[in-house]
Amino acid sequence: MQLNExxxxxxxxxxxxxxxxxxxxxFGPRLYRFCLRLSGDVxxxxxxxxxxxLAAFRGADRFEARSSIATWLYRIALYRWRDARxxxxxxxxxxxxxxxxxxxxxxxxxxxxxxxxxxMAALPDGLRSAFLLVKAEGFLFREAAxxxxxxxxxxxxxxxxxxxxxxxxxxxxxSGVPVPRSxxxxxxxx
Amino acid sequence: MKVNRRCEQVQSSLSLRSAxxxxxxxxxxEAHLQSCEACSEFRAGMxxxxxxxxxxxxxxxxxxxxxxxxxxxxxxxxxxxSRSSLLWLRGKLYMNRRFAIGTAALLAIAALxxxxxxxxxxxxxxxxxxxTKHVTNLHLIGWNCELKPEIAxxxxxxxxxxSIMDTMPHxxxxxxxxxxxxxxxxxxxxxxxxxxxxxxxKLDPANSExxxxxxxxxxxxxxxxxxxxxxPFTCHNLGEDRIYGINALKIQVESxxxxxxxxxxVQERRLFWLDPSTYLPIRMEEWxxxxxxxxxxxxxxxxxxxxxxxxxxxxxxxxxxxxxxxDNTKLAADQxxxxxxxxxxxxxxxxxxxxxxxxxxxxxxxxxxxxxxxxVALGSELKLQLRGIMTVDQQxxxxxxxxxxxxxxxxxxxxxxxxxxxxWLKQQRLQMHAWLNTLDAETRRRxxxxx
Numbered sequence: 001m002q003l004n005e006x007x008x009x010x011x012x013x014x015x016x017x018x019x020x021x022x023x024x025x026x027f028g029p030r031l032y033r034f035c036l037r038l039s040g041d042v043x044x045x046x047x048x049x050x051x052x053x054l055a056a057f058r059g060a061d062r063f064e065a066r067s068s069i070a071t072w073l074y075r076i077a078l079y080r081w082r083d084a085r086x087x088x089x090x091x092x093x094x095x096x097x098x099x100x101x102x103x104x105x106x107x108x109x110x111x112x113x114x115x116x117x118x119x120m121a122a123l124p125d126g127l128r129s130a131f132l133l134v135k136a137e138g139f140l141f142r143e144a145a146x147x148x149x150x151x152x153x154x155x156x157x158x159x160x161x162x163x164x165x166x167x168x169x170x171x172x173x174x175s176g177v178p179v180p181r182s183x184x185x186x187x188x189x190x
Numbered sequence: 191m192k193v194n195r196r197c198e199q200v201q202s203s204l205s206l207r208s209a210x211x212x213x214x215x216x217x218x219x220e221a222h223l224q225s226c227e228a229c230s231e232f233r234a235g236m237x238x239x240x241x242x243x244x245x246x247x248x249x250x251x252x253x254x255x256x257x258x259x260x261x262x263x264x265x266x267x268x269x270x271x272s273r274s275s276l277l278w279l280r281g282k283l284y285m286n287r288r289f290a291i292g293t294a295a296l297l298a299i300a301a302l303x304x305x306x307x308x309x310x311x312x313x314x315x316x317x318x319x320x321x322t323k324h325v326t327n328l329h330l331i332g333w334n335c336e337l338k339p340e341i342a343x344x345x346x347x348x349x350x351x352x353s354i355m356d357t358m359p360h361x362x363x364x365x366x367x368x369x370x371x372x373x374x375x376x377x378x379x380x381x382x383x384x385x386x387x388x389x390x391x392k393l394d395p396a397n398s399e400x401x402x403x404x405x406x407x408x409x410x411x412x413x414x415x416x417x418x419x420x421x422p423f424t425c426h427n428l429g430e431d432r433i434y435g436i437n438a439l440k441i442q443v444e445s446x447x448x449x450x451x452x453x454x455x456v457q458e459r460r461l462f463w464l465d466p467s468t469y470l471p472i473r474m475e476e477w478x479x480x481x482x483x484x485x486x487x488x489x490x491x492x493x494x495x496x497x498x499x500x501x502x503x504x505x506x507x508x509x510x511x512x513x514x515x516x517d518n519t520k521l522a523a524d525q526x527x528x529x530x531x532x533x534x535x536x537x538x539x540x541x542x543x544x545x546x547x548x549x550x551x552x553x554x555x556x557x558x559x560x561x562x563x564x565x566v567a568l569g570s571e572l573k574l575q576l577r578g579i580m581t582v583d584q585q586x587x588x589x590x591x592x593x594x595x596x597x598x599x600x601x602x603x604x605x606x607x608x609x610x611x612x613x614w615l616k617q618q619r620l621q622m623h624a625w626l627n628t629l630d631a632e633t634r635r636r637x638x639x640x641x
Contacts, residue, residue, distance in 0.1 A: 020263070024256050032251040042457060042479055043424055043444060046255055053259045116242050136243050141206075156206055163205035167235045 005069045013060035024053070027073050030137065034074065037132050038081050040121050051080045067146060074137070075147045078129060085125070119169035123162055130158035131166070196222060200229045209237040252459070252477070252484045254428065261429045312425050314441050317469035318462065319413030325470070325494040328366040330407055332490035364404035370503040373401030379508045391508035407490055410443075410460055411471050417445040417458055431463060438463040438472055459484065470494055528580075535579045543572045 011019030031052055036045035055076045056063075063072055120128060126148075133144035134155075145155040200222050207213070215223070223230050322328075362375040371382040380401040381388040387397040399405065410416050417423055428440040444459040457479040462471045476488040501507045507520065523533050550556075550564050 020260065021256075024259065028256060028259075029251055032255065033246060033249050036249055037246065042252075043446075046252060046258075049251065049255065050259050050262055054262055057263055116239070135240065136246055157202075160202040160205040163236070163239070164201060166239060167232060170239070171235070 009060055009063045009069060012057065013063075020053075023056075023069070027070065028053075031073060031077055034132060034137060035077055035081065037120060037136060038077075038129065040117070044084075048077060048080055048084065052077045055080065068143070071139075071143050071147050074133065074139075075149075078147060082125075115170055116166070119166050122169060123165060127158050127162035127165065130155055131162035134159050135163075197226060197229050200226070201232050204229070204233055204236055209233070209240045250484070254461075258428060314427065314439055314464060314469065315413050315425050315443060318411060318441075318464055318471055321469040322408075322411045322413075322471070322494075326367075327495050327497055328364075328408070329493040329496060329498060330364045330404070330490050332362050332364075332403075332407070332488055362403055364401065364407065365498045365502055366404065366408065367498050367503070371400040371404055372502050373404040375403070381503060381505055381508065383503060388505040388508065391505045393505070407474070410474060411462070411492070416443055416460065422446040428461070433463050433473060436465060436472070439466050439469075440464075532579055536576060539572065539575045539579070543568065543575075 008019055008023060012023055028049065032045055032049045035048035035052075036042065039045055039048065052073055056073060059076075063069070120131075123131065130144065130148060133139045133147055134141065137144075139147065141152050141155055141159075144159075145152040148155060150158075200219050203216070203219055214220075223233060362373065364371070364373045369383065371380075373380045378390055380390075382400040385398050387394045387399070387401075389397070400408075423443055423445050426442045426444075428442055430437050431440040432438070441462050441464065442459060443462070445457055459477040459479070461475040461477070463473040464471055471492055473492070474488075474490045476490075477484045478487050522528055522536050528536060546568055547565065550561060550568060553561065556564065
């Protein structure tokens with residue numbers, strides 16, 4: 001569906017009944033997946049996605065359609081993730097030990113998938129976010145650079161470096177040893 | 191393999207393009223790839239990597255996420271937006287429900303859900319635990335949904351080899367009273383009393399624990415080690431949700447990581463709907479994160495302080511249930527809540543069925559195929575007759591208790607019959623969904639995508 005983005009943002013801001021639904025339908029699952037790969041934790045990804053929509057609602061007045069809604073929302077997601085990470089609320093972890101069963105049949109889950117998750121968790125944050133935006137989310141280099149707030153050349157070098165690191169990791173690490181997880185610390189009961 | 195500066199350039203170039211791109215490579219890069227094994231491998235690795243990444247798109251957020259976000263937007267709307275904003279958000283939050291809740295109360299709850307979400311949820315969890323520890327009697331009815339998408343897909347694809355046990359949701363029921371525990375699933379019943387366990391009426395000396403499903407549910411609602419020992423968990427308040435005419439408090443408890451000692455090592459999530467006046471749970475859902483999505487595993491409903499008949503905890507009674515094929519009226523009376531007159535009619539129908547079944551089985555004039563088909567038809571007829579004496583509510587219970595041995599099914603059914611059975615199973619599942627829908631429209635919305 002082709003969205004009229006300004007209308008959508010205006011509708012969201014003014015309380016139009018369909019706007020939140022359209023916005024969530026278009027971007028909710030995508031943002032959730034992006035946050036899931038950033039944080040490596042299902043609960044953190046949900047919290048981050050929620051925070052993105054809250055922040056978007058608060059800042060909808062300032063959205064002027066100079067950039068797309070997608071880049072606007074993804075930029076918010078990145079800021080919220082960095083903020084949470086800097087406050088030590090989130091440590092990126094491998095999805096290896098959270099989303100699939102450790103004891104389940106590896107053939108069913110896909111060893112490669114688990115290795116890739118571990119390799120992603122091992123990437124530095126800047127490389128991971130650049131790689132995710134371009135390779136997983138399908139943004140153009142220009143858009144991804146805008147989201148990250150870096151020059152396009154920097155973005156490209158990060159994507160290339162991340163790709164090489166992932167390939168190296170995957171070719172070396174056949175064991176898929178999980179990275180120790182700490183996850184999201186929000187609301188834990190001891 | 192030697193990697194030089196040229197290789198680094200080529201690999202960077204390959205990294206920045208899609209492996210599936212149809213755009214021609216730079217001739218210089220193409221020529222290098224022909225002669226360089228390392229870069230050629232890198233290119234193949236790119237294709238594998240992108241293929242793996244494409245699988246990430248299967249990850250789905252929890253179905254309630256949209257509702258949760260809508261709930262958290264309400265306080266913002268109240269402070270900075272027009273009242274119309276509130277209305278659409280509230281509409282979003284209470285889809286399919288009447289706007290019967292006062293705005294002020296709603297805002298207060300939503301505010302709690304966001305600003306004090308954790309504290310409130312933990313308090314509610316502890317209060318639930320304390321409340322359930324003081325009940326004199328517990329009765330639960332639940333479903334092991336087993337609505338796995340892959341099974342549904344197999345049925346849809348016409349796979350005739352699917353076991354009935356793989357697709358049919360199991361209904362189970364449990365009671366805890368005066369230190370006695372009873373769990374019934376299909377036609378199996380387990381009793382626990384004074385450290386002893388009877389499995390279908392037979393003493394099981396090797397076992398000294400209460401029945402597993404019932405014990406798990408009990409531990410879940412008493413808040414003690416909900417996911418097993420030393421498994422950390424998080425707790426969230428999801429605001430208010432209207433259920434059975436009550437504005438229930440809804441909380442979510444989730445394991446932080448798979449419990450190494452657990453039988454099933456996946457991330458688990460439980461949702462509780464609490465009666466705000468007592469903090470006793472009315473309903474519980476169990477979800478698990480598997481195959482990149484949340485799957486509904488079980489739905490439980492709870493009643494408290496309603497005394498159960500003592501015979502439910504009598505092992506001798508269970509023997510009758512298990513082996514009394516000609517006289518399972520007592521079982522039916524319990525399971526389908528039959529009245530006395532219904533019990534008489536039920537007994538007569540079953541008795542007649544057993545007679546006809548015996549005659550058919552011993553009829554040597556029939557071929558084996560004809561006899562098998564006649565037995566299947568008899569069973570169908572029996573079911574129709576028994577349904578005929580029941581009320582609609584009883585029929586729902588009856589349909590879901592119906593049990594067919596998978597081996598029997600395979601033995602009796604022709605390929606065509608199996609195809610029909612697969613369709614029948616699909617209908618059963620749809621019926622169950624419809625039944626759930628009569629109680630809670632939200633549940634159907636959640637499990638809808640698994641169809």
